[in-house]
Amino acid sequence: MKNLTVLGSTGSIGCSTLEVAANQNSAFRVVGLAAGRNITLLAEQAERFRPEILALEREQDMEAFRRACSYAPRQIVWGPEGAAEVAAYERNEVVVSAITGINGLKPTLAAVSAGFRVALANKESMVVGGFLLQEAAARSGAEIIPVDSEHSAVFQCLAKENQQDIRRVILTASGGPFFRLSPEEMRFKSPEEALNHPRWKMGKKVTIDSATMMNKGLELIEARWLFNLSRDKLGILIHPQSIVHSLVEMRDGSMLAQLSQTDMRIPIQYALTYPERSESGLPALDLSRIRNLEFYDVDLDQFPLVRLAYQALEREQAFSVALNAANELAVEAYLEKQINFAQIHEVVADALASQKYTDVRTLDDIFAVDREVRERTRQQLQQRK
Ligand SMILES: NC(=O)c1ccc[n+]([C@@H]2O[C@H](COP(=O)([O-])OP(=O)(O)OC[C@H]3O[C@@H](n4cnc5c(N)ncnc54)[C@H](OP(=O)(O)O)[C@@H]3O)[C@@H](O)[C@H]2O)c1
Structure with a gap:
C-alpha cells in the first residue's frame, strides 16, 4: 500500500x-x-x-x-x-x-x-x-x-527509447469549442460558450486555455522541461477526436502514439501505478466505431496565443513566467467579463512585448517577475475598463 x-x-x-x-x-x-x-x-x-x-x-x-x-x-x-x-x-x-x-x-x-x-x-x-x-x-x-494526457502519452511512448533517437514530439490538441471559427467569429464569444468544451470536463482556467489554445502553448513549454527538448523538436497538431493523445516521431521514421478514451482517469492512474498497469474498469476503445482520426496544422492567426508561447519558448525563462502570469490574469478578467475573448491575446502580447531580459535562477526570481508582470497587467486591465 x-x-x-x-x-x-x-x-x-x-x-x-x-x-x-x-x-x-x-x-x-x-x-x-x-x-x-x-x-x-x-x-x-x-x-x-x-x-x-x-x-x-x-x-x-x-x-x-x-x-x-x-x-x-x-x-x-x-x-x-x-x-x-x-x-x-x-x-x-x-x-x-x-x-x-x-x-x-x-x-x-x-x-x-x-x-x-x-x-x-x-x-x-x-x-x-x-x-x-x-x-x-x-x-x-x-x-x-x-x-496531462498529452505528456502522459509522450512519456509512455518514450519509456524504452533513447533521447538521441527522438526527431520530434507532436502534442495533439482538440482545438476546443471554437476550432472551426474565424478570429472575427471568436472575438465576442462569451465565457459560457468558451467553457463548453467538446471533449473534456475540466476546471475553468484550463477550459478557457483550451478555447484560446494557450493550453497547448503552456504544454509546449511543459514538454520542453519534462522531456528536455528544444523548440525545433516540438510541434502541435489539432486532432478533434482527442483519441491520439500525442505522437513521437523517431529518427528511423517510425511514429509512436498512445490512444485511449478521453478520460483523465487513465493518465492519472498510470502516473500512480507506473511502471505497472492495473485494471481501470473503463471501456476499451472501439476504433471501428470511431472510424475517422483527423489531424490539422494549427493556424497561428486563428490561435495567436500559441505563437506567443513559441516565442516565450525560444527566449529566456522570464518570458515564460511573464506569459503565464499575464495569461492567468487575462483569463480571470475574461471570466469576470471585463475583457472579450480576443483581448486575452492582446493582454498577454502586451505583457511579453514589455518584458525585459531578467535573470531567473531561483524561486524568488520567478516570483519577482510574476509580481511585476501582474502589477503591469492589472494596470493595463484597469485602463481598458
Ligand atoms: N482538468 C483536467 O482535465 C486537466 C488536464 C490536464 C491538466 N490539468 C491541470 O491540472 C491543474 C488542475 O486543473 P483542474 O481542472 O483540476 O482545476 P480545478 O478544477 O479548478 O481545481 C483546482 C484545485 O486547486 C485548488 N486551489 C486553487 N487555488 C488554490 C490555492 N491558492 N491553494 C490551495 N488550493 C488551491 C482548488 O480548490 P477549491 O476548488 O477548493 O477552491 C481545486 O482543488 C491545472 O494546472 C490544469 O492545467 C487539468
Missing part, C-alpha cells in the same frame, strides 16, 4: 484522483489533502479518506471546516505554506500536484525536493519553474510523472 497525497483535491483532477485511488483495491492510502475554498467538498473527502494532514487555503475557513467534518485530521494547516507542508509531509510516497496556476509551484517544489513520486497535473509550475523542478528532482531522486 502506498501513501498518497492530493494537492487540489476538490478540483477536477483531484476528484478524479481520489476516485482512481478508491478503485485500486487498497493500493493507496490517502494521507494528505490540500484544497482551496470548497470546504463542503473537502470535509466530505476528509470524512471518507481520513487523511492525517490537511491544508485549507485560508485560516478563516478552519471553523467552517471543523463544523462540517466530524473526522479530525491529526494536523490542519493553511495558506501557501500549509499546502507546501502537506506536499512535503514525511509519510508521503506519491503526491498528485493539481492546484491550478502558479499557486501550485511552491507545493510542487516541496514534494519534488522531498524526493517523492510527483504525479504532475499543474502544468503552470513546469512552465514557470521547470528548471528548478528538474534540478530538485536530480538532487532528491524524485520521479516526476506527467498527468
Whole structure:
C-alpha cells in the first residue's frame, strides 16, 4: 500500500484522483489533502479518506471546516505554506500536484525536493519553474510523472527509447469549442460558450486555455522541461477526436502514439501505478466505431496565443513566467467579463512585448517577475475598463 497525497483535491483532477485511488483495491492510502475554498467538498473527502494532514487555503475557513467534518485530521494547516507542508509531509510516497496556476509551484517544489513520486497535473509550475523542478528532482531522486494526457502519452511512448533517437514530439490538441471559427467569429464569444468544451470536463482556467489554445502553448513549454527538448523538436497538431493523445516521431521514421478514451482517469492512474498497469474498469476503445482520426496544422492567426508561447519558448525563462502570469490574469478578467475573448491575446502580447531580459535562477526570481508582470497587467486591465 502506498501513501498518497492530493494537492487540489476538490478540483477536477483531484476528484478524479481520489476516485482512481478508491478503485485500486487498497493500493493507496490517502494521507494528505490540500484544497482551496470548497470546504463542503473537502470535509466530505476528509470524512471518507481520513487523511492525517490537511491544508485549507485560508485560516478563516478552519471553523467552517471543523463544523462540517466530524473526522479530525491529526494536523490542519493553511495558506501557501500549509499546502507546501502537506506536499512535503514525511509519510508521503506519491503526491498528485493539481492546484491550478502558479499557486501550485511552491507545493510542487516541496514534494519534488522531498524526493517523492510527483504525479504532475499543474502544468503552470513546469512552465514557470521547470528548471528548478528538474534540478530538485536530480538532487532528491524524485520521479516526476506527467498527468496531462498529452505528456502522459509522450512519456509512455518514450519509456524504452533513447533521447538521441527522438526527431520530434507532436502534442495533439482538440482545438476546443471554437476550432472551426474565424478570429472575427471568436472575438465576442462569451465565457459560457468558451467553457463548453467538446471533449473534456475540466476546471475553468484550463477550459478557457483550451478555447484560446494557450493550453497547448503552456504544454509546449511543459514538454520542453519534462522531456528536455528544444523548440525545433516540438510541434502541435489539432486532432478533434482527442483519441491520439500525442505522437513521437523517431529518427528511423517510425511514429509512436498512445490512444485511449478521453478520460483523465487513465493518465492519472498510470502516473500512480507506473511502471505497472492495473485494471481501470473503463471501456476499451472501439476504433471501428470511431472510424475517422483527423489531424490539422494549427493556424497561428486563428490561435495567436500559441505563437506567443513559441516565442516565450525560444527566449529566456522570464518570458515564460511573464506569459503565464499575464495569461492567468487575462483569463480571470475574461471570466469576470471585463475583457472579450480576443483581448486575452492582446493582454498577454502586451505583457511579453514589455518584458525585459531578467535573470531567473531561483524561486524568488520567478516570483519577482510574476509580481511585476501582474502589477503591469492589472494596470493595463484597469485602463481598458
Ligand atoms: N482538468 C483536467 O482535465 C486537466 C488536464 C490536464 C491538466 N490539468 C491541470 O491540472 C491543474 C488542475 O486543473 P483542474 O481542472 O483540476 O482545476 P480545478 O478544477 O479548478 O481545481 C483546482 C484545485 O486547486 C485548488 N486551489 C486553487 N487555488 C488554490 C490555492 N491558492 N491553494 C490551495 N488550493 C488551491 C482548488 O480548490 P477549491 O476548488 O477548493 O477552491 C481545486 O482543488 C491545472 O494546472 C490544469 O492545467 C487539468
